[in-house]
Amino acid sequence: VNLEVFDVSLPLFEGMAVYEGDPQFRLKRTSSVEEDGVCLSEASLSLHAGTHVDAPAHYLADGRSIDELPPIVGRAKVLDLSSVKSEITGEDLRGCGLRKGDVALFKTSNSQLLGLKTFSHGFVSLSLGGAEYLVSREVKAAGIDYFSIESFHSERKPVHKLLLGAGIPIIEGLDLRKISPGVYSIFCLPLPIRGAEAAPARCILVR
């Protein structure tokens, strides 16, 4: 079998853009090959840094934590939503061929923001109607190419609550810049941090 593997994860590094208000990613080298014969490092980070998965516990008091979810493995559909200006609606998603159990990945104009050094407020997000459509389709997970799937200006975060309440984990911070829309197998593996509301993940698409 000759599988093509596409890495759709953002690199983690000091100075990377993070969601407004989140702490910076930090990496501390505590010993080096040159001086100590071995390189050792420690990291400190928000669980929402870079490519990450939100679990129901992010917004729901009794919601499942990230270690209680199965790894996100299955059929992924990368949708071309590059023409959406502000919010992805149910209308935008209808006719995209999403099936029950699919992982829906939104490739939007956000991809242009990923190269920036700072967080941008004006990213394309999912509307509540779009979230309702995903719940009705019974997708396995939903992912987007920026640090949140929901508008920065949303106060009560109904999109997160609806998706997570329906048991649909949210993959945020995907790098889909090199990915052609279409069908792939996805392996999105967040760190199994016990009791955590989210975790950074490495995510690949395969076909």
Place this chain on the structure above:
Amino acid sequence: VNLEVFDVSLPLFEGMAVYEGDPQFRLKRTSSVEEDGVCLSEASLSLHAGTHVDAPAHYLADGRSIDELPPIVGRAKVLDLSSVKSEITGEDLRGCGLRKGDVALFKTSNSQLLGLKTFSHGFVSLSLGGAEYLVSREVKAAGIDYFSIESFHSERKPVHKLLLGAGIPIIEGLDLRKISPGVYSIFCLPLPIRGAEAAPARCILVR
């Protein structure tokens, strides 16, 4: 396709066992659903906490860092080495049917140590002869069911240096307790931390 997915990653939590000398895993909740309407957390950890992958930069001054390695995807062979008392030798590995490009995973009596709250010095490790055999077989990666593949008492760490020098990443801290020896597909995905000598990983076996 009905794939069976086996998670072989250790959970990350405060109080988990870590390699002697490494800092404890820490998780800090900075806001909660009950009080703030949203749960947010930060983690700080050694890059060698739990299930993780060592890159060449761990021991080699000009070695590749974890973000420079491709995700570890391919054919994995879980070897039953439960009868090995101290060191896995080349003799132990010969006749195991390892092929070029395989990911060799060692299931040993170490699995009994994984439930303990503290680090144990006396784990089963790979001998230099065993490492030489893996290099000669041109395996893609090597993994073991404890926090190091090399004896705690090895001073110059020749096993790490030989494997990493040959471009063979090392997967440490695998939980193989529920895994029957045999052939699987592996997806071992470390966080892409830029310039880092290692990274925590989520690792699954599929068949």
